[in-house]
Amino acid sequence: MxxxxxxxxxxxxxxxxxxxxxxxxxxxxxxxxxxxxxxxxxxxxxxxxxxxxxxxxxxxxxxxxxxxxxxxxxxxxxxxxxxxxxxxxxxxxxxxxxxxxxxxxxxxxxxxxxxxxxxxxxxxxxxxxxxxxxxxxxxxxxxxxxxxxxxxxxxxxxxxxxxxxxxxxxxxxxxxxxxxxxxxxxxxxxxxxxxxxxxxSETRRSLLRNRLAWTVTLFFGSQSFMAYIVMGWLPQVFIDAGVPKLQAGIIVGMSALIGVPIALVIAPLAARKRSQSAWIVGLSTVGVIGAVGAMAAPASHPLIWSIAIGVGQSVFALALTVIALRTKTTGETVQLSGMAQGFGYLIASAGPLFFGLLHELTHRWTASWILFLAVCTVQIVTGALAGRNRYV
The missing domain is CATH 1.20.1250.20 (MFS general substrate transporter like domains)
Structure with missing residues (x-):
C-alpha cells in the first residue's frame, strides 16, 4: 500500500x-x-x-x-x-x-x-x-x-x-x-x-531481494566501517608515530568537526541533483588521500591527513540523503533505512576489531590501512551506484 x-x-x-x-x-x-x-x-x-x-x-x-x-x-x-x-x-x-x-x-x-x-x-x-x-x-x-x-x-x-x-x-x-x-x-x-x-504505511514487498537496496546498505555499511575505525584508532596511529597525546586528540577531533559545515552545504546541494554519485566519489577520494598520507607519513602532516579523512567521512550525510532519495514513499523509507542501518552497522562492528587485530599481528599499521583503503574502494563503487537516480 x-x-x-x-x-x-x-x-x-x-x-x-x-x-x-x-x-x-x-x-x-x-x-x-x-x-x-x-x-x-x-x-x-x-x-x-x-x-x-x-x-x-x-x-x-x-x-x-x-x-x-x-x-x-x-x-x-x-x-x-x-x-x-x-x-x-x-x-x-x-x-x-x-x-x-x-x-x-x-x-x-x-x-x-x-x-x-x-x-x-x-x-x-x-x-x-x-x-x-x-x-x-x-x-x-x-x-x-x-x-x-x-x-x-x-x-x-x-x-x-x-x-x-x-x-x-x-x-x-x-x-x-x-x-x-x-x-x-x-x-x-x-x-x-x-x-x-x-x-x-506498510510496504508489503520485501527489499531483501532488491539489488539497489543492498547497494545502499553496502554503501552505508562501508562508510560506517571506516568511521568507527577513525573514532577508535586514528588517535593511536598518530601517537605511535610520535605525535603528543593531547595534540593527537585535538587533531582527530578536527576530522569530526569538518563534517559539520560539509553536511550543511554539500547535502542540500547534492539532493537537488538527479544524481549524487559525483559528490560521493569526490568526497571519498579526498578521504583516500588522507588515509594514504596517514599510512605513509603519519607524523609529517597529521592535521592535513586528519582533515582529509574527515572530508571523506562527511559522506555520511550523503548516505542518509540517499536513503530518502532512493525511495518513493515513507513506508519504503522505513524499510530501506532499517535495512541499511541494521545490516550496515553490523558490518561496521567488524571495522575496529579487524583494524586493531591486523596491527597486533603485524606490529605495524600498514596492513590495517590497506584494509581501510580496500573498504574505501567499496564505498566509492557502491556510493556511485547508490547515488544514481533510481528507486528501490
Missing part, C-alpha cells in the same frame, strides 16, 4: 527543532563515556574486557535495533516510536550512573537501543515531513549529530570535577534527552493520527 503524501510544510519549525534536539542526543550519549572510561574502570574495579564491551555496545545496538525499527514504527506509529525511544535514552542515561558494573552495562544497553531506533526513524521523518527540503534537513540533522558527538567528548571531562565525579557528569546528559522528548511530543501532537498513519 502506498503512503499518502505529506505536505512540504507539515513539519514546520517546531518539528525541525525537535529533529535537531533529538540528533544532539544520538552521539553525545556515547562520546561522553570515552573521556571518563579510565575513571569508571578504577572506581568500579572492572577489567579492560568490561570496558571493551561498554564501548562496543553502541554499534551492536545500532545493528540489532535498526532491524527492529520498521516493525516498531508500523505497530506504534512513527511519533510514538520515537517518543518511546527518547524515553529509553533518558532512562538509560540517568540510571547508568546509579550503581555498579552490571547496571552501567544494562542501562547503557537501554540507551543505545533507543538511539539506534531513532537513527533509523529520523530519516523517515525528514522524508515524510520535509519532502521538498530533504537535503537541507538531512544536512542540518547530520551537523547536529556530529556536533553532539563533539560536545559530548569535549564538555564531559570538564563537568566531572565541579559535579563531583564521573556519575553526575554522565547523568547530566539525560537532561538533554528530556528536553528533546518534550519538544518531540509537542511537535508530534500537531500531526495527529493522519500524520502517524501516513508515515508508517
Amino acid at each position: 502506498r503512503a499518502s503524501p505529506v505536505p512540504a510544510l507539515a513539519g514546520g519549525t517546531l518539528l525541525a527543532i525537535a529533529v535537531i534536539l533529538t540528533a544532539l542526543n544520538l552521539r553525545s550519549a556515547v562520546t561522553s563515556v570515552a573521556p571518563l572510561l579510565g575513571d569508571m574502570q578504577q572506581d568500579l574495579a572492572v577489567s579492560a574486557a568490561w570496558a571493551g564491551v561498554l564501548t562496543t555496545l553502541p554499534v551492536l545496538c545500532f545493528a540489532a535495533a535498526g532491524l527492529a525499527a520498521p516493525r516498531l514504527a508500523t505497530h506504534l506509529g512513527l511519533g510514538r516510536a520515537i517518543s518511546c525511544s527518547l524515553v529509553m535514552i533518558t532512562v538509560g542515561l540517568a540510571v547508568r550512573a546509579l550503581d555498579g558494573p552490571a547496571l552501567v552495562l544494562g542501562a547503557s544497553l537501554v540507551a543505545c537501543a533507543g538511539i539506534a531506533l531513532v537513527n533509523v526513524l529520523i530519516p523517515v521523518v525528514i522524508k515524510g515531513s520535509f519532502p521538498a527540503k530533504i537535503g537541507l534537513m538531512t544536512g542540518i540533522y547530520t551537523a547536529a549529530l556530529q556536533g553532539g558527538a563533539a560536545i559530548g567528548s569535549a564538555l564531559t571531562p570538564g563537568l566531572e570535577q565541579p559535579l563531583g565525579g564521573w556519575r553526575p557528569a554522565l547523568a547530566i546528559w539525560a537532561a538533554l534527552a528530556v528536553t528533546a522528548l518534550v519538544v518531540w511530543v509537542l511537535a508530534a501532537r500537531r500531526h495527529g493520527a493522519t500524520w502517524v498513519q501516513a508515515q508508517v
